[in-house]
Amino acid sequence: MGWYNKRLAKSLWVFHVSGSPCNNCDIEILDLLTPKYDVERLGIKLVGSVRQADVLLVTGVFNNKVAPKIKKLYEQAPKPVFVVAVGTCPASGCTFKDSYNTVEKREDVIPIDMYIPGCPPKPEAMIEAVAKLIGVLNG
Amino acid sequence: MIGKQILYLLVFPGLLFTCVLGLLIGWLDRKVSASFQFRVGPPIFQNFNDIFKLLGKEVILIKDTNITVFALAPIAAFSVMVFLSMSIGLVLFYGLGFGGDIIVMMYLFMFFSVAIIIGGSASGNVLSSLGAGREIKLLLADELAFILICLIPIIKSGYLLGLNEIVIAQSDGAFIGSISGFIGFLVGLLCIQAKMTLPPFHIPEAETELAEGPLMEYSGPLLALWKICQHMMWVIFPFFLIILFFGGFNLVGIGILWAILKYVLIIVLMIIIKNTNPRIQIDTALKFFWRYASPLALIGIILAVLGV
Numbered sequence A: 001m002g003w004y005n006k007r008l009a010k011s012l013w014v015f016h017v018s019g020s021p022c023n024n025c026d027i028e029i030l031d032l033l034t035p036k037y038d039v040e041r042l043g044i045k046l047v048g049s050v051r052q053a054d055v056l057l058v059t060g061v062f063n064n065k066v067a068p069k070i071k072k073l074y075e076q077a078p079k080p081v082f083v084v085a086v087g088t089c090p091a092s093g094c095t096f097k098d099s100y101n102t103v104e105k106r107e108d109v110i111p112i113d114m115y116i117p118g119c120p121p122k123p124e125a126m127i128e129a130v131a132k133l134i135g136v137l138n139g
Numbered sequence B: 001m002i003g004k005q006i007l008y009l010l011v012f013p014g015l016l017f018t019c020v021l022g023l024l025i026g027w028l029d030r031k032v033s034a035s036f037q038f039r040v041g042p043p044i045f046q047n048f049n050d051i052f053k054l055l056g057k058e059v060i061l062i063k064d065t066n067i068t069v070f071a072l073a074p075i076a077a078f079s080v081m082v083f084l085s086m087s088i089g090l091v092l093f094y095g096l097g098f099g100g101d102i103i104v105m106m107y108l109f110m111f112f113s114v115a116i117i118i119g120g121s122a123s124g125n126v127l128s129s130l131g132a133g134r135e136i137k138l139l140l141a142d143e144l145a146f147i148l149i150c151l152i153p154i155i156k157s158g159y160l161l162g163l164n165e166i167v168i169a170q171s172d173g174a175f176i177g178s179i180s181g182f183i184g185f186l187v188g189l190l191c192i193q194a195k196m197t198l199p200p201f202h203i204p205e206a207e208t209e210l211a212e213g214p215l216m217e218y219s220g221p222l223l224a225l226w227k228i229c230q231h232m233m234w235v236i237f238p239f240f241l242i243i244l245f246f247g248g249f250n251l252v253g254i255g256i257l258w259a260i261l262k263y264v265l266i267i268v269l270m271i272i273i274k275n276t277n278p279r280i281q282i283d284t285a286l287k288f289f290w291r292y293a294s295p296l297a298l299i300g301i302i303l304a305v306l307g308v
């Protein structure tokens, strides 16, 4: 598996799952994919279909309405797939933590491999997180 | 004897050679596109990593669709691509061909689009079938112009249909040197751009609104087969144009350099067209091919008949 993991680490295709964020994290993700940061040199590519994804970038707090949809998206992705939670929202609930429809335990919806804190996190922080993921895959 | 043929099919100039060269050219395309946008771009073995990664992932087959057709479409496309790469490579590198192979080629070049249409509609996804519909329209648009430009070398070589006969007919000057040959090459370049669904003709897989279009529901090894096919086309189509208009390869001495130059010229032209044009609408594409490209190819044919 070591050899395969190295291949996987060099070509992580990300898919953007937007689970009711305030939209700021999504804009930061789009910033990440602009020529300035050039994540293609790490082999990272944004794909339009969840069937081709290796990494799900989940933003936003999970509420009762989107939680089943996020779960469905996760089940539609071909395994192995990693979930990276972007922003403070999926990590702790952020400003929405006392909201009436927030899901209590986000880990029950889908298994989250990595959190990137920040409201919203900088693109540099996201690159660092992805580099850490690559490091884990490379052993 | 049989062993030699299997070698032709699987190693050189068939499967292995075309795949490796195609994946490397795919990297060149991404690298040049990156430098167009002042980026660094991916490392050289990026496409190999992508393919190996896809080969190891899970295949998802959707329950209430036609699974047989869905799974067989990429396999059929892949085998046709391997056959095409072998027959074109044999003409170019060994001078072997058979009587009417340009007509067979014209049929087989269409096959990739047909496979995309079949696979896209079999997946049962709305966006996929929309993409397949667009692929049909694009095929209708470029096929007429493509067949017309294939006729130009046939006429100029004195009505010969074999690809290696066309190459031999060009031994005293390639067809691109004449006006009709130049028109044919120009239109042919745009046609292969459309057949490979590269920008500005990436209408079927429009990432922004159709999310990869016909390939949307494919995952794992089946998607890898599609990707390999798309990369093999980076080799097959330029080689075909080289046979038709550049007089093939002359692989002795300085001829090797010329051969590489011819190939790189076509690739660079394709990458420049790809990077300087935004996606056009489907009706604009139809209008472009039917109103401008096909009449231009027709003028080329008339000039070829007149011997210009």
Ligand code: SF4
Pocket: A021, A022, A023, A024, A025, A059, A060, A061, A086, A087, A088, A089, A090, A094, A095, A118, A119, A120, A121
């Ligand atoms: S973490 Fe902050 S910026 Fe990101 S979605 Fe939540 S509230 Fe918005």
